Ligand code: SF4
């Protein structure tokens with residue numbers, strides 16, 4: 001047996017001979033690494049101020065946008081029962097799914113563009129996982145104290161004080177998770193109705209289920225899983241390294257300046273004692289939310305939060321050294337060459353994004369605000385009336401895709417003498433879909449073939465250029481000559 005030092009044991013005889021009795025040797029593979037709880041140290045600095053601003057921006061946007069009204073309805077609402085997505089004046093119908101796909105593609109391309117250019121700034125500054133985890137960490141500090149106090153509490157036996165502090169932390173986490181969940185559900189069910197239902201204890205089981213699910217998801221992700229979401233669960237962390245190039249801005253430790261590391265007396269010149277600027281205080285590791293040591297080089301766990309930069313700058317200021325031993329820099333910058341911001345990959349992504357945005361705006365402007373579907377009556381192809389008319393029945397599905405009340409006039413063409421029986425003018429409310437049964441009549445002597453193509457015209461009475469034409473068929477008797485005498 002041999003031991004490779006990783007708690008893995010392997011049999012020394014890989015191919016036992018047939019003459020010997022085979023000894024079954026258990027092979028233990030330690031594939032599961034137990035998570036070591038990360039208790040981060042609090043740090044202040046310019047990048048943390050910036051993160052606080054971006055975090056606040058995101059939180060205010062998320063909690064406030066759901067309350068905005070646009071006319072008589074919620075400004076941003078994904079109305080699942082009617083399958084319509086409202087964003088202020090814009091209504092995205094199921095037929096406009098291509099627009100939504102376009103939006104998603106633009107967002108994904110923008111994320112790729114920013115990653116190539118600035119690394120994982122999205123993760124460090126704006127990702128909801130980061131923003132919510134920061135709020136939860138702030139609550140943790142409030143209830144359980146600073147890093148040392150929290151580590152001490154982790155190792156201490158249960159007591160009244162520990163129970164009270166831990167309990168209040170979890171209670172506050174759950175409250176914030178609940179507020180997050182109800183707000184999120186409010187983007188799908190009008191938030192004002194949701195709150196009334198909540199206070200009157202009239203929430204449906206389905207709504208309760210979704211609120212409970214999102215409460216637990218927020219509580220677990222931001223309270224318990226934290227960096228594990230970024231390291232093991234987020235797919236972006238896995239492929240972002242493939243997007244990096246030597247011109248991507250990343251958090252870097254200046255190895256040439258920092259090594260050789262070691263403690264020294266204050267005001268001692270490190271070069272005289274053969275040391276670099278790193279005093280090996282490990283503060284940069286203690287503040288890292290993913291628990292890595294940036295001095296080991298760029299790692300996929302790094303979310304570009306710059307906590308280590310601020311922490312190290314604090315240390316540098318205390319010992320009177322120049323800042324930026326850990327800094328945002330590109331590989332080329334660190335090697336003393338110029339960063340190329342106009343590189344083909346970045347420019348290519350930029351161009352594609354601009355093109356996609358133009359296409360998106362174009363399709364938005366030119367998309368139909370009126371839709372018409374014609375469905376023939378399938379039970380009866382035609383009917384001969386007592387007045388000797390051939391009658392065909394249809395159901396028209398008319399959609400007013402605008403946010404305004406509209407009046408439309410209906411006409412039919414394609415056959416001389418064809419008449420429309422029933423409503424010829426109708427008014428639809430904003431976003432209304434109306435099923436309209438209609439009948440077409442033709443004196444039977446006027447039909448020359450058993451089936452003819454006809455067209456339905458629906459015109460907006462207020463805007464002449466808004467109209468829609470839909471073709472269908474008018475069917476007569478098979479032995480039409482009999483009727484044409
Ligand atoms: S904080 Fe700066 S000085 Fe301290 S260990 Fe990290 S890199 Fe070295």
Ligand code: SF4
Nearest residue numbers: 288302303305306308
């Ligand atoms: S190494 Fe620095 S920038 Fe990267 S995650 Fe840790 S603290 Fe944030």
